[in-house]
Amino acid sequence: MTGRRSVSIMGSTGSIGCSALDVIRQANKDDDNGFDVVALTAGSSAEKLAAQALEFRPQVAVIADERQLPDLRARLEGSGIEAAGGPKAVVEAATRPAGRVLAAIVGAAGLESTLAAVQAGNDVAIANKESVVCGGRLILEEAKKAGVRVLPVDSEHSAIHQCLGDGRQLERLTITASGGPFRTATLEEMRRATPAEAAAHPNWSMGIKNSIDSATLMNKALEFIEAAYLFDVPASVIDVIIHKQSIIHGMAHFTDGSVIAQLGAPDMRTPIAYALGWPDRVPTLVERLDLVRLGQLDFEAIDVEKFPAIQLAREAIAGGPAATTVLNCANESAVSAFIAGHCGFLDISLVVKEVLSRFLSGNMSGMACNSLEEIGFLDRYARNAAEDVLKRVPGGGVEDRTLG
Numbered sequence: 001m002t003g004r005r006s007v008s009i010m011g012s013t014g015s016i017g018c019s020a021l022d023v024i025r026q027a028n029k030d031d032d033n034g035f036d037v038v039a040l041t042a043g044s045s046a047e048k049l050a051a052q053a054l055e056f057r058p059q060v061a062v063i064a065d066e067r068q069l070p071d072l073r074a075r076l077e078g079s080g081i082e083a084a085g086g087p088k089a090v091v092e093a094a095t096r097p098a099g100r101v102l103a104a105i106v107g108a109a110g111l112e113s114t115l116a117a118v119q120a121g122n123d124v125a126i127a128n129k130e131s132v133v134c135g136g137r138l139i140l141e142e143a144k145k146a147g148v149r150v151l152p153v154d155s156e157h158s159a160i161h162q163c164l165g166d167g168r169q170l171e172r173l174t175i176t177a178s179g180g181p182f183r184t185a186t187l188e189e190m191r192r193a194t195p196a197e198a199a200a201h202p203n204w205s206m207g208i209k210n211s212i213d214s215a216t217l218m219n220k221a222l223e224f225i226e227a228a229y230l231f232d233v234p235a236s237v238i239d240v241i242i243h244k245q246s247i248i249h250g251m252a253h254f255t256d257g258s259v260i261a262q263l264g265a266p267d268m269r270t271p272i273a274y275a276l277g278w279p280d281r282v283p284t285l286v287e288r289l290d291l292v293r294l295g296q297l298d299f300e301a302i303d304v305e306k307f308p309a310i311q312l313a314r315e316a317i318a319g320g321p322a323a324t325t326v327l328n329c330a331n332e333s334a335v336s337a338f339i340a341g342h343c344g345f346l347d348i349s350l351v352v353k354e355v356l357s358r359f360l361s362g363n364m365s366g367m368a369c370n371s372l373e374e375i376g377f378l379d380r381y382a383r384n385a386a387e388d389v390l391k392r393v394p395g396g397g398v399e400d401r402t403l404g
């Protein structure tokens, strides 16, 4: 152990943010090796953020929804903790010097603060996969310029980071997928699925957006793209397989036939601790694996008819960084529409497919995607296109229909 460290958490009130604070709470039982919290930021829950701030004593607590700032201020009055509000204040918090900034905002909304953290010279522990899918190249180029590290938090990428060693003589990478709640469902059952059914993940407890993405396997598609960016490998060497127990998270295959896998209970506190502590290990209370009790580990191929997402990710990667941004933002739009009851479950992939294919056949697909402005433009393009496609979807999402 290397003594005390400092950390900021962007998106502290979410599923990853709360798990990270749990890791820190445990680590702080050892005064000499704990974490000082620099900044905590949240979207809109002043009550939850204030409670976290009073427990972890950051320099600053920031609420993105400025309307909640008076409430946050009142709750923190007399505590000596600075309160701030609005998206600019979130970005500013990410630039405060910290040993590590945990990027745990959901969606492309997290990109600006991730980039700001990197540009300010902070190492980033990145959970926010959408920001990598939209701005992976930009984040990594800026990280190189600033001489900082981008450490993966997603369990599959954490696994690969742990398996790679020096990365020489690497042949392939495998990431695993649980298969989500509809692994054994029929297409008809999936067509009728409600947001509550889609969000009921068998192994992982996550925020709503990530849970829906896990049910369409779009989560795995985003992770596939994330892996290509983070490990700088061609998509053709990345495999995705179904492993329903979620015990093996990722594997690296080497040219001599060796395969190194990382195993662990499906609990995000392990990869969060890894990214916050690297190169040291931070002790956690995560359940220890009992392989004899588990008995067996199963693997199967993805049913591409039920789950077209990985194929869409392959097409997007082949189309270049602008196309991965469009895929991500079309998906964010479609997931929001599904949660709001404006389309059916299977429509999510249909919308993404339609928006992506329109984009790839248009004249913008060569865009370099190397500035926040360009990514913002593509984000708006994809959301508008998704809304346009969604207009043709009758509400409720139970009818059989073909878009296009």
Ligand code: NAD
Residues within 6 Å of the ligand: 010, 011, 012, 013, 014, 015, 016, 017, 041, 042, 043, 044, 045, 064, 090, 103, 104, 105, 106, 107, 109, 127, 128, 129, 130, 153, 154, 155, 204, 205, 206, 207, 208, 209, 210, 268
């Ligand atoms: P969540 O919805 O539970 O939490 C999101 C956090 O971001 C909350 O604190 C919320 O207040 C904040 N937020 C939302 N919109 C914001 C905005 N516009 N500006 C500022 N803050 C905003 O999500 P989560 O499940 O914790 O996931 C966070 C990220 O981590 C996602 O990108 C997800 O894909 C990734 N991830 C999650 C898991 C998991 O197990 N939950 C695993 C791997 C990766």
Ligand code: MG
Residues within 6 Å of the ligand: 154, 155, 156, 223
């Ligand atoms: Mg993951």
